[in-house]
Amino acid sequence: MKITRVLQGTFTSLSANKLRTGLTILGIVIGVAAVIAMLSVGQGAQNSITSSISSIGTNLLFVSAGSEPRFGGGGFAAAVRNVKALTMADAQALIDPFQAPAVQAVAPILQGGNISAAANGQTTTTTIYGVTSNYFSMRNEQVSEGAFFNDQQVNTHARVAVIGTDLATTLFGRTTNLTGQELRINGQTFTIIGVLQSKGGSSLGSSDNQAIIPLTTARDRVIRRAGTTVDSIYIQATSATTVSEASTQISNIMRLRHHVAVGKEDFSIFNQQDLASSASSIISVLTIFLGGIAAISLLVGGIGIMNIMLVSVTERTREIGLRKAVGARNRDILIQFMMESLFLSLLGGFIGVFLGWLISLIIGYVASASGTSLTPSVSLNAVLMATLFSAAVGLFFGIYPARRAASLEPVEALRYE
Amino acid sequence: MEDTVIRAEGLTKFYRMGEVEVQALRGLSMRIERGESVAIMGPSGSGKTTLMNILGCLDRPTGGEYILDGEKVSGLNDDQLASIRNRKIGFVFQSFNLLQRTSALANVELPLSYANLQNDGRERAIAALRAVGLESRMKHRPTELSGGEQQRVAIARALVNEPAILMADEPTGNLDSKVGQGIMDLLLSLNRESNTTLLIITHDPRIAAQTQRTIHIQDGLVEENIQ
DSSP states (O other): OOHHHHHHHHHHHHHHTHHHHHHHHHHHHHHHHHHHHHHHHHHHHHHHHHHHHHTTOSSEEEEEESSSOOOTTOOOOOSSSSOOOEEHHHHHHHOOTTTOTTEEEEEEEEEEEEEEEEETTEEEEEEEEEEOTTHHHHTTOOEEEEOOOOHHHHHTTOOEEEEOHHHHHHHHSOSSSOTTOEEEETTEEEEEEEEEOOOOTTSTTOOSSEEEEEHHHIIIIISOOSTTEESEEEEEESSGGGHHHHHHHHHHHHHHHHTOOTTOOSEEEEEHHHHHHHHHHHHHHHHHHHHHHHHHHHHHHHHHHHHHHHHHHHHTHHHHHHHHHTTOOHHHHHHHHHHHHHHHHHHHHHHHHHHHHHHHHHHHHHHHHTTOOOOOOOOHHHHHHHHHHHHHHHHHHHHHHHHHHHTOOHHHHHHOO | OOSEEEEEEEEEEEEEETTEEEEEEEEEEEEEETTOEEEEEOOTTSSHHHHHHHHTTSSOOSEEEEEETTEEOTTOOHHHHHHHHHHHEEEEOTTOOOOTTSOHHHHHHHHHHTTTOSSOOHHHHHHHHHHTTOGGGTTSOGGGSOHHHHHHHHHHHHHTTOOSEEEEESTTTTSOHHHHHHHHHHHHHHHHHSOOEEEEEOSOHHHHTTSSEEEEEETTEEEEEEO
């Protein structure tokens, strides 16, 4: 039997009962749309996390005291006893072209959370970073107005601050025209010299509610620490390929300086790639989980197809008998019914891909309206997978009804009422 | 070309219905020559439906030999039987058995679609509809046709593959006598003018009387009368 005739027959029989065909397709549509939407939102989340991690800066490593990674303000209790604090001397020692050739720049950081900031009659709490001037370029920070402080201002313990947009909005109700304004941090008066460009709420470790001041000034007036202790040290590797080399070199230097053996480090080194890969593996697991749940609905859709095809075989028993009487072989009947279920599932698949894409667009729109930068991305892989999967569902759930139709005895089928 | 279209020798057919074994045919033998018109008559339970199914290659005999148009049918598999039905037999049913969703023309084309033709055979389908006088209504669906017209479409469908034999099972059973007579006239004229062998199963003696020969079936065996 010619394929055009088979297709024509498929179309005729499916269009004969449009409501039923539509409802059957709907099961597959919902399943595929759910899979596509889940996968694309997962992909979008992965993209946005990866990009926010890379927005921290490029080729960065973080050294903190304690044996667990301590990134940003949070932290874990140290598992090693007698932890030696990181000092300015540690930071200095890491800039060593012979021992640590993979290290390009080092920035020691003092950090204090929940420190009061007041200006313009308003008071709030914020996170204060005491940094050296190279911190800004390492962290990819940009100012929307004004400028960062320079080495000279650090050396002279200048009372200047660069503030984040959220802090600016809280205190002044605006984010522009702020340079030269006064700000009291922990009761000390600072002059605002710059406003940071917003990085958005989802950016890791760089909330927009922060003020950045020179390291020297911070030690004197805001964040008091013993001696020359610093809270963490940011290190930039010379390139993306030397990050792990840099990590080893830093480890060696620090171990020597802190007199600890391998495996008993009282410091931790953490890099961006680690962060990115652990974040994306969490997202992958979530995506697979949600996609799997969505796939179950696709399975239910497939059972719907089987159900309807079985009804259809029963309804058309006489037709099958007649077709056999005029010369249809078992194979012809099998192909005819397989084509119908395949057509149902593929059509459902295509509509589902489109609907899923639409849903992911809407999710992206809602996310951006609520201030989260999440751009769902429908990957070609997801589309191909969903389409193939729906075709497979159609074939799998179509086989049983089609075999039943093909194996009908012509005599009994013709006599069927 | 052989002159005997149907040659059946000692056909038997046994069914199991639960515990009971039913002997529908008990060694039936018969012949039908090319160009004959033959009626098969018999009371219900006589085995005439079983005979029709076996002669129509819709069912296999339990024993005996059946040769249709020079081809030995006993022992063929499902696909081979389908091919024989497609090439050699045209069926006309009591209840027409047309596909309701497609046009008269598409119904007539149906056997051709299983026949592995090089072209699509539309010309042949139109010619068959012309032969039954329905060429002008070929675009209509069965629901838009009268009962007599539907049976004419079914006859065109039976003719389209130029079968060796036309088998009609109570072809007038669902029609009133006037329309039924029209169908009988059409079948008999096809038999006379195109030399198509005609086999009619009926329980109506008036129908049987119009054929050249009537075969009476009783208890799975033939009681032949030649008129």
